[in-house]
Amino acid sequence: MNEKLHRATQELVESYTAGGTKIHHLDRQPLPSHAEVVRVLMTIHELLFPGYIGAQGLTGASLKLRVEARMAWLYEIMAEQIHRAIGHGQTVGEHCEVTDKEAADCASCFLSELPRLREVLATDVEAAYVGDPAATCYDEIIFSYPSIYAVMVYRLAHVLYKMKVPLIPRIMTEHAHYRTGIDIHPGTEIGSHFFIDHGTGVVIGGTAVIGNNVKLYQGVTLGAFSFDKDSKGELIRNTKRHPTIEDDVVIYAGATILGGETVIGRGSVIGGNVWLTHSVPPGTRVVQESPNLRIITPDQRAAS
Numbered sequence: 132m133n134e135k136l137h138r139a140t141q142e143l144v145e146s147y148t149a150g151g152t153k154i155h156h157l158d159r160q161p162l163p164s165h166a167e168v169v170r171v172l173m174t175i176h177e178l179l180f181p182g183y184i185g186a187q188g189l190t191g192a193s194l195k196l197r198v199e200a201r202m203a204w205l206y207e208i209m210a211e212q213i214h215r216a217i218g219h220g221q222t223v224g225e226h227c228e229v230t231d232k233e234a235a236d237c238a239s240c241f242l243s244e245l246p247r248l249r250e251v252l253a254t255d256v257e258a259a260y261v262g263d264p265a266a267t268c269y270d271e272i273i274f275s276y277p278s279i280y281a282v283m284v285y286r287l288a289h290v291l292y293k294m295k296v297p298l299i300p301r302i303m304t305e306h307a308h309y310r311t312g313i314d315i316h317p318g319t320e321i322g323s324h325f326f327i328d329h330g331t332g333v334v335i336g337g338t339a340v341i342g343n344n345v346k347l348y349q350g351v352t353l354g355a356f357s358f359d360k361d362s363k364g365e366l367i368r369n370t371k372r373h374p375t376i377e378d379d380v381v382i383y384a385g386a387t388i389l390g391g392e393t394v395i396g397r398g399s400v401i402g403g404n405v406w407l408t409h410s411v412p413p414g415t416r417v418v419q420e421s422p423n424l425r426i427i428t429p430d431q432r433a434a435s
Contacts, residue, residue: 156219159219160215160218160219161215161219162215162216162219162298163212163213163215163216163219163298163299163302164212164215165302165306167208167211167212168212168299168302168303168306169306170208171205171208171209171212172284172287172303172306174201174204174205175205175245175287176280176283177201178198178201178202178245179245179248179249179252179283180252180273181194181198183270183273183274202242205238205242206235206238206239206242209237209238209241209242210231210234210235210237210238211234212299213234213237213238213241213291213296213299214231214234216296216297216298216299217233217234217237217296217297219297219298237294237296240294241290241291241294244290248283248286248287248290251286251323252279252282252283252286254323254324254325255278255279255282255283255323255324255325255326256269256272256273256279257324258324258325258326258344258346259272259276259278259279259326259328260272262326262328262346263326263328276330277310277311277312277313277327277330277331278311278313278326278327278328278330280307280310280311281307281308281310281311281313281315281327281330282315282321282325282327284303284304284306284307285304285307285315285317285319285321286321287303288300288301288303288304288317289317289318289319289320289321291303291317292317292318300317301317303317304316304317311330311331312330312331312332312333313327313330313331313333314333314334314335315333315335316335316336316337316339317337318337318338319335319336319337319338319339319340319341319373320339320340320341321335321341321345322341322342322343322344322345322378323343323344324343324344324345325341325343325344325345325346326345326346326347327346327347327348327349327351328346328347328348328349329348329349329384330349331349331350332349332350332351333347333349333350333351333352334351334352334353334354335353335373336353336354336355336372336373337372337373338355338370338371338372338373338391339353339373339374339375339376340373340374340375340376341353341375341376342376342377342378342379342380342397343378343379344378344379345376345378345379345380345381345382346380346381346382347382348382348383348384348385348386348403349384349385350384350385350386351382351383351384351385351386351387351388352386352387352388352389353373353374353376353388354373354387354388354389355372355373355389355390355391356372356389356390356408370391371391371392372390372391373389373390373391374388374389374390374391374393374394374395375393375394375395376388376395377394377395377396377397377398377399377413378397378398379397379398380395380396380397380398380399380400380401381399381400381401382395382400382401383400383401383402383403383405384403384404385403385404386401386402386403386404386405386406386407387405387406387407388401388405388407388408389407389408390408390409392410393407393408393409393410394410394411395407395410395411395415396410396411396412396413396414396415397413397414398413398414399411399412399413399414399415399416399417400415400416400417401417402416402417402418402419403419404419405417405418405419
């Protein structure tokens with residue numbers, strides 16, 4: 132090793148014990164494995180949409196055996212990953228209050244939600260078909276629409292979030308964000324028949340509440356104002372910072388809706404590129420007035 136590499140190595144090792152903001156996880160219980168969480172998502176994806184993901188052509192006893200095997204594997208992996216997540220702050224050798232049974236019970240409760248989630252996801256697929264005239268069939272939607280994957284992952288992560296499992300819900304939704312460009316916080320409350328058309332650049336904050344039969348287009352932000360701080364200069368957390376979207380609302384591309392007290396009333400339509408920071412009653416249409424455009428044709432350019 133040359134001198135520059137030797138010095139850089141030494142400085143790195145010394146930085147691990149230096150003061151300041153801690154950006155390492157040493158001498159602590161193991162963290163959840165990002166790779167294992169992604170494998171869990173892949174396996175659940177197969178269980179929720181069988182025949183589209185993974186093995187095809189399974190019927191009868193072979194289908195039942197495959198589902199049983201997948202569920203057994205998921206139970207073991209999720210119990211381990213949840214155990215790691217809950218105990219991640221403990222130092223190595225320190226007594227951990229999280230028991231194997233508690234993590235196993237949590238994994239069991241999570242997996243028991245899969246039949247219910249499948250029912251809700253069916254409504255999301257229906258909403259995509261009804262809401263997009265370019266969709267030719269359900270197969271196309273399930274195979275290729277990014278919002279179906281992003282919403283599936285969100286709905287899984289939301290179950291764990293409500294169970295107060297740390298780390299894993301955000302690992303899940305950030306993986307979906309990376310894959311689809313759709314950023315949904317696992318704490319968001321979203322009803323049935325939810326559809327995001329195109330999807331790239333959509334951001335939905337953690338305290339947003341979205342009703343049934345809501346449709347968003349690309350670039351929509353359901354966000355917060357700049358954050359308030361307490362007397363010590365710390366961010367005030369655990370308050371509702373993001374808007375509420377009632378049933379049957381459509382929000383077009385590029386719209387930004389901000390604030391925890393902002394409510395978009397049922398049946399409203401929010402036009403593209405609208406910036407909205409206050410509530411509107413049910414049935415409202417909010418549109419951005421067209422800017423003044425100057426159009427210069429080739430003939431006009433030549434004449435000038």
